[in-house]
Amino acid sequence: MAKATKKQALGRGLSALLKDPTNDISSVQDKNADKVIGNIVDLDIEAIEINPFQPRTNFNEETLRELASSIKELGVIQPITVRKLDFNKYQLVSGERRFRASKLIGLETIPAYIRIANDQESLEMALVENIQRQDLDPIEIALSYQRLIDEINLTQEQMSERVGKKRSTIANYLRLLKLDPIIQTGMRDGFISMGHGRAIINIEDQNQQLDIYEQIISKKLSVRDTEALVRAFQNGGHAPKASAKRQEEDLPKFIKKGAKEFSEYFGHKINVKVNNKGKGNITIPFHSEEDFNRIIKLVKSAK
Known part of the structure; x- marks a missing residue:
């Protein structure tokens, strides 16, 4: 316990050093830079901004709360990494989940490694470190x-x-990244796995990709089943749901454009049917209670 207290005291001492405007450290050549750069320093959370180069865009709220609870009990075990921008101003390089969880429980300071890097170095560090360590x-x-x-x-x-x-x-x-955006969204939301995506990518036509994707969801196909479905299509040369595809091609141009926008917004292929009088209906599929609630939130946010 005494060892941990000593470490915290060191961090606070270095933090005070960084708040001295007369001896601001902005490069590795500056006085006391060796005491700060690469060391663990307690920084004010409000002095840190989110890294715009951060590749992670989805943060699971439940796991974030669990991490916040752990930090409340044990503290931040692994320091975040920041890049010094200006006097008492820093940008997050890695550790955004720890940063967000710490803010969630109201921490005023957070232990951090400090680096000085240009934007390109910061981008590379953020991307490489996240690919290696984060569960993207x-x-x-x-x-x-x-x-x-x-x-x-x-x-x-x-x-x-x-x-x-x-x-x-x-x-x-x-x-x-060659998959239709709707399928990419389905993968990000966990409706299909990377294995499913790797099978679908063997189909170049994105409309046909979507037809196969809908079959995977509706029939709960495994990766092996999906691979077999793709092979059957490639060997036979006929897209699944061919008749439905032809009906889609017969739709007026404005409806096809609107259906595509709907599909991208809801993350599913939206079905539109129109009769010869110009009347029709729109069907929004969902695949679970969680998915249904997600769609409700999207509808409400569009008001």
Whole structure:
């Protein structure tokens, strides 16, 4: 216990050092930089801003509350990492779940490692560290890899070295981004697995991808069943629900456009039927009580 108290006292001492405006530390060459950079310092939570490069976008509320409860009992065991921006101003590099959970229980300070890096270094550190340590969903991981390619100009070979993953593994994640956005949403929400997505991606036409996706959900198909369904389509050359697809193609252009927007908003393929008088109905499918409640929230938020 005495050891922990000493560590906390050290953190508070360094924190006071960082609040001295006459000796502000902004580079590794500054006085006392070696005492701060890379060390654990107790920082004011309000002095830290969220990293805009953070690849994680979904935070499970229940697990966040569980982490908050653990932090309340045990403290922040693993410090967050921040980048110094200005005097008493920092940006989160990694540890956003710990940061959010600490704010949730009203902590005023949080232990942090301090780094000084430019934006590109910060982006790479955030993406690589999150890919390695955070339980990102497959689409978030794929987006992180894509950002490393687009914004850091890394090749797949270089990424393989940075994140410690095989090049083929990285390629499999990147291929998921070719899936229809509705299917990507379904994967992020846990309705299908990465295995399902890898099977569907063998179908290039996104309308046909959606037909297969709906069958996976409605029939609760396993990955193996999905692979068999895809093979059957490829061998026979006929898309599942071909008649429904033809009906969709016959819809007026404005309805097809609106149905697509509905589908992207609700995260499911929305079915629209229209008679020859221009009247029709819209069907919004749901796959569980949780999914139904999610759709209700989306409807309410659109008011």
